[in-house]
Amino acid sequence: MTTRIGNWLDERLGWRRAGEAIFLRKIPKVNWLHTLGSATLFLAINQVVTGILLTIYYVPTPDHAYDSVQYITAQVPAGWLIRGLHHWGASAMVVLVGLHMLRVIFHAAYKYPREMTWLTGVLLLLITIGFGFTGYLLPWDQKAYWATIVGTQIAGTAPVVGDSVLRIMRGGEDLSAVTLARFFGVHVWVLPAALLLLIGIHLYLVVRIGISSTPKRGE
Amino acid sequence: MAEENRLNRKGFVVWAIGGLISLGMSIPAIAYIIGPALQRDKAQNWLRLGSTSKVELGTPTLFKTKIQRQAGWIVNEEELSVYVRTDNGRDFVAMSNICTHLACRVRWIAERQEFFCPCHNGVYDKDGKVLAGPPPRPLDRYEVKVEDNQLFIQGG
Numbered sequence: 001m002t003t004r005i006g007n008w009l010d011e012r013l014g015w016r017r018a019g020e021a022i023f024l025r026k027i028p029k030v031n032w033l034h035t036l037g038s039a040t041l042f043l044a045i046n047q048v049v050t051g052i053l054l055t056i057y058y059v060p061t062p063d064h065a066y067d068s069v070q071y072i073t074a075q076v077p078a079g080w081l082i083r084g085l086h087h088w089g090a091s092a093m094v095v096l097v098g099l100h101m102l103r104v105i106f107h108a109a110y111k112y113p114r115e116m117t118w119l120t121g122v123l124l125l126l127i128t129i130g131f132g133f134t135g136y137l138l139p140w141d142q143k144a145y146w147a148t149i150v151g152t153q154i155a156g157t158a159p160v161v162g163d164s165v166l167r168i169m170r171g172g173e174d175l176s177a178v179t180l181a182r183f184f185g186v187h188v189w190v191l192p193a194a195l196l197l198l199i200g201i202h203l204y205l206v207v208r209i210g211i212s213s214t215p216k217r218g219e
Numbered sequence: 220m221a222e223e224n225r226l227n228r229k230g231f232v233v234w235a236i237g238g239l240i241s242l243g244m245s246i247p248a249i250a251y252i253i254g255p256a257l258q259r260d261k262a263q264n265w266l267r268l269g270s271t272s273k274v275e276l277g278t279p280t281l282f283k284t285k286i287q288r289q290a291g292w293i294v295n296e297e298e299l300s301v302y303v304r305t306d307n308g309r310d311f312v313a314m315s316n317i318c319t320h321l322a323c324r325v326r327w328i329a330e331r332q333e334f335f336c337p338c339h340n341g342v343y344d345k346d347g348k349v350l351a352g353p354p355p356r357p358l359d360r361y362e363v364k365v366e367d368n369q370l371f372i373q374g375g
Binding site: 049053056057064067068070071075076077078079081082 | 247248250251293
């Protein structure tokens with residue numbers, strides 16, 4: 001039965017060939033270091049799922065942000081788990097993205113013809129850091145508030161444009177409701193859109209070009 | 220064909236791990252989403268409406284009281300309106316002013332001696348029985364007690 005439905009769909013979608021191209025492609029001899037990208041992808045999916053769940057209760061205003069986070073953590077069933085997965089997943093993702101990048105550097109896997117894979121990877125690294133920076137403010141506790149004061153102040157030290165950058169990030173002179181709202185908007189709309197698009201390109205290139213083999217001694 | 224598509228060991232392991240991860244994630248997710256819907260308001264204490272002397276004989280009299288309701292992380296103070304009626308000054312009936320059709324608020328029309336709901340023309344008599352319109356059942360009643368000439372209802 002499932003085979004018949006599968007065949008019916010395949011005639012129309014051609015998904016088996018696509019699936020084979022993605023999952024059954026030829027790869028050179030690799031080791032565990034080559035799984036860092038997949039591990040990062042897994043965490044990204046975890047962040048998307050738990051992030052969507054958190055928005056069901058989270059309210060990004062100074063009146064409600066802290067209380068709604070406390071409500072999620074202490075009152076909602078499994079809320080502690082969903083928030084915990086998002087919280088620790090975020091840190092783990094930054095670490096894994098970093099390790100993934102180091103592996104690519106040490107294997108010199110960024111060279112021709114994989115420059116565009118590397119470039120999209122660099123953008124994905126920046127997006128991940130952007131997620132971390134904007135997400136850190138959202139619990140609206142003391143740590144969140146002062147970390148964002150410091151973070152935006154650091155951006156403000158840039159020569160010439162610093163003050164404008166600081167004001168644009170905060171949405172004014174001070175860290176306020178405007179800051180919280182825009183950090184939330186960036187965290188749940190702007191960055192996810194960019195992340196999904198770039199992950200799509202990044203994975204397309206990985207599948208299309210194939211991955212580089214582990215360099216041999218003396219290469 | 221069927222031979223080719225038989226699940227081999229590797230395929231089974233992949234699907235089993237994927238299934239476990241999905242299950243491990245979706246069960247907490249469902250609990251998380253429906254959790255607040257499963258919480259019921261705890262039984263309320265007796266709420267004081269006011270003095271029994273305010274109730275006119277034979278006429279439903281409107282009392283208003285405040286109750287505290289916890290919704291998520293917010294405590295709301297809501298107004299509860301109750302019609303109290305007595306025929307002899309000793310036995311009291313307390314009726315909710317919430318229409319049993321679609322929860323609009325009914326009001327007492329003295330000239331007609333009827334409760335009227337403006338949303339869909341529901342009509343009840345002085346005891347809350349349905350006279351006309353769409354309401355499926357009489358007005359809800361509260362448990363009443365009188366202490367020191369003060370009216371109390373079991374809040375809810």
